[in-house]
Each structure stands twice: as C-alpha cells, then as structure tokens.
Amino acid sequence: MNYPDRIVLVLTYKHDPADEEIFTEKVDAEKVGDYYRLVHVPAFAPNIAYGDVVKVEFDEGEYHFDELMEESGFSVAHLVIRKQASKERIVAALNVFGCGVNTHVADNYVVVSIPPQLSYQPIRSYLYQAFDAGDIDFKDTISKIHRQQLE
Numbered sequence: 001m002n003y004p005d006r007i008v009l010v011l012t013y014k015h016d017p018a019d020e021e022i023f024t025e026k027v028d029a030e031k032v033g034d035y036y037r038l039v040h041v042p043a044f045a046p047n048i049a050y051g052d053v054v055k056v057e058f059d060e061g062e063y064h065f066d067e068l069m070e071e072s073g074f075s076v077a078h079l080v081i082r083k084q085a086s087k088e089r090i091v092a093a094l095n096v097f098g099c100g101v102n103t104h105v106a107d108n109y110v111v112v113s114i115p116p117q118l119s120y121q122p123i124r125s126y127l128y129q130a131f132d133a134g135d136i137d138f139k140d141t142i143s144k145i146h147r148q149q150l151e
Contacts, residue, residue, distance in 0.1 A: 005031045007063045009038070009056060011045045029054070035069050041076060041113045043105045049074040049141055050100075050113050073116025077127060077140040081108040086135040097123050120146035 009029040014022055025044050029036035032053055041050040048054065048065070051072025056063045081087045084107070091110065094101050100113035114120055120142070130136045142150070 003031060003056070003058070003063075007031075007036060007056070009036060009054070010062050010064045011042055011048070012064065013045055013047070015044075015046070029056070029063075036063075037072075041074075041100065041102060041111055043102065043109075043111050044078065046078075046139065046141055049076045049143065071143055073143045073145045075114040075120055075141060075143045075146045077112040077114065077123075077138050079110040079112065079127070080137040081110060081135070082137060083135045084108065086130065086133075090130055090135060093126060094123070097126070099123065114146065116143060116145045120149050124150065 007029050008026050010024055010026055012022060012024045023044060025042060027038055027040045027042050029038050035053045036056050037053050038048065038050055042048055048068060049072055051074050052068060053070035054065055055067040055069050057066040079090070081090070087110070091101050091103060094112055098115065098118050102111040105111060114123055124140070127136070127138050131138060
C-alpha cells in the first residue's frame with residue numbers, strides 16, 4: 001500500500017487497564033521512511049509524545065497507531081487543574097522552564113510537552129509542589145532521556 005506523506009493518526013487506549021472503556025484521539029503525523037512521526041502532542045495518550053516515530057496500520061479507512069518504533073526524547077505531563085486560580089501561574093512557570101504548554105483542550109486541563117534538552121528534574125519537582133498544594137493532579141509520560149535524569 002502506498003501511504004501518504006501526512007496522515008491523521010488514530011490513537012486508542014484505556015485510562016485504567018482494569019476498565020473496559022476505550023478512548024480515542026487523533027493527531028497529525030508525517031511520513032519518515034516506512035513509519036510516521038507525530039507532529040502534534042497527544043492530549044491524552046499515556047504512552048507516546050511529540051516527535052515519536054510510530055508504525056501505523058490502515059484499517060477501515062483510518063490510520064491507527066500500531067507500535068512505537070523510536071522515542072523522540074520528549075516527555076509529556078497531563079495536568080488536571082484543581083484550583084482554577086492557580087492555572088495562570090502554573091502555565092507561566094512551565095513556559096519559563098521552556099516547556100510547550102497547551103491550554104486549549106479544556107478549562108481545567110493542561111498538556112505540557114517537555115523537550116529532551118531540558119532537565120526534567122526541576123520541572124517535575126515544580127509539578128509535585130503544585131500537586132502537594134492541591135493545585136493540580138498530574139500524570140506524565142517520561143522519555144528514556146528524562147527517566148535517566150530522575151534516577
């Protein structure tokens with residue numbers, strides 16, 4: 001099959017492995033050799049990040065994530081804002097760290113993209129401080145590069 005240079009990739013996942021509910025979201029991807037590189041940060045997917053190279057499968061007229069082939073080094077943090085008054089301060093701090101911050105998903109939800117060249121330790125410490133203060137809940141998908149920094 002001749003795959004196009006740019007696709008909309010369907011990501012399917014569960015938030016809770018014990019739950020039967022399945023979620024999907026769509027992100028743009030561009031062709032690199034036999035695979036595709038994500039060109040947007042997934043807003044909800046718990047296992048991939050911006051720039052990751054993935055294998056896709058074409059099924060019923062759509063391109064679906066099949067397998068992670070190469071990690072980009074980017075990490076992603078998914079924040080639920082518990083205290084709306086703290087949102088602007090948290091977003092500003094993350095921008096100062098050099099993170100990419102998407103606040104357009106929902107009023108109480110922020111997606112943070114952490115580039116591989118940044119040290120994740122101070123960013124993660126900041127997120128834990130905000131968590132301890134009751135300002136946010138968060139989950140993160142940590143790249144191998146950032147995981148090594150945290151060890």
